[in-house]
Amino acid sequence: MSSSTTARTTRRRGLRVAAAALVATAGLTLTACSGADATGVKSEGSTGSSSVPESSGAGPSTGAQGTDAQPDNAKSGSGGGASSRAGSGGASSPRAGSGNGAAKGGGKGKFCRANELMMEAVDSSPDSDTGDVTVQMTNKGARTCSVTGFAGVDLKDADGTSAPVHRGGEQPRITNLKSGDTATFSISYTVDSSGDSLASPTNIIVTPPNETHSVSLKWPADALKLAGPYDEKIKVHPVGIAN
Incomplete structure (x- = not known):
């Protein structure tokens, strides 16, 4: 073999060795880089699992605050049904027996109580054909x-029964x-001229008006006989100031 051939062969072997060395070096470098990247990914993943983003962590807290921080009117809305029932029983009876037929403007809280009034029933019939009994009410208290309105009136009969007297159509x-003033109201009725009346009032x-306590007054002994039974022929009229 010539010297030139030997030299070429030697160069080729050197190039192969250098190439192999370069490949090995490149492999080590890639391995090292791969290890670093993998470590970085693991480190980032670990950090991400331990520090949850604020937006995801705030979800339950915000929900709880939303429940607790409802407006007062929203919280109390379920209890408002009871206030709506306060006006359900305001209708007044068409008869006078309830004693609550006051006209507007009478002054809430200023109504006369039964124990402040001295009362008496007297016959006030103008003639033998017109029955009328007047009830006088005098303020014996110190206040005005x-x-x-209309007084509640029931007539008690000799047989122990009682019946309400219906109101007239006047406006109170x-x-x-x-103190010391007197008001009156009247009870008008149809006079019995047959002698067959079924009514014998005793009280x-x-x-x-606007009171719940009652007073029993004697039916006037000299009052004309009223035609019974107790029905629409008997009327009670609103209270007025005595002349």
Whole structure:
């Protein structure tokens, strides 16, 4: 073999060795880089699992605050049904027996109580064909009070039964009583001229307007005989100031 051939062969072997060395070096470098990247990914993943983003962590807290921080009117809305029932029983009876037929403007809280009034029933029939009994109410208390409206009136019969007297159609007027003043109301009725009346009243049960306590008054002994039974032929009229 010539010297030139030997030299070429030697160069080729050197190039192969250098190439192999370069490949080995490149492999080590790639391995090292791969290890670093893998470590970085693992480190980032670990950090991410331990520090949850604020937006995801705030979700339950925000929800709890939303539940607790409801407006007061929203919280209390379920209990408002009861206030809506306060006006359900305001209708007044068409008869006078309830004693609550006051006209507007009588003055809330200023109504005369039964124990503040001295009452008496007297016959006031103008003639033998017209029956009328007047109930007088005198304020014996120290304060001014109101008897505006219709008094409640029931007639008690000799057989122990009682019946309410219906109201007339008049409009009540404001009736205030100073101490010592007197107001009246009347009970009008059809007079019995046949002698066959089924009514024999003994007492008048009077409940002043806007009052719940009643007073029993004697039916006037000299009053004309009323035609019974107790029905629409008997009327009670609103309270007014005595002339």
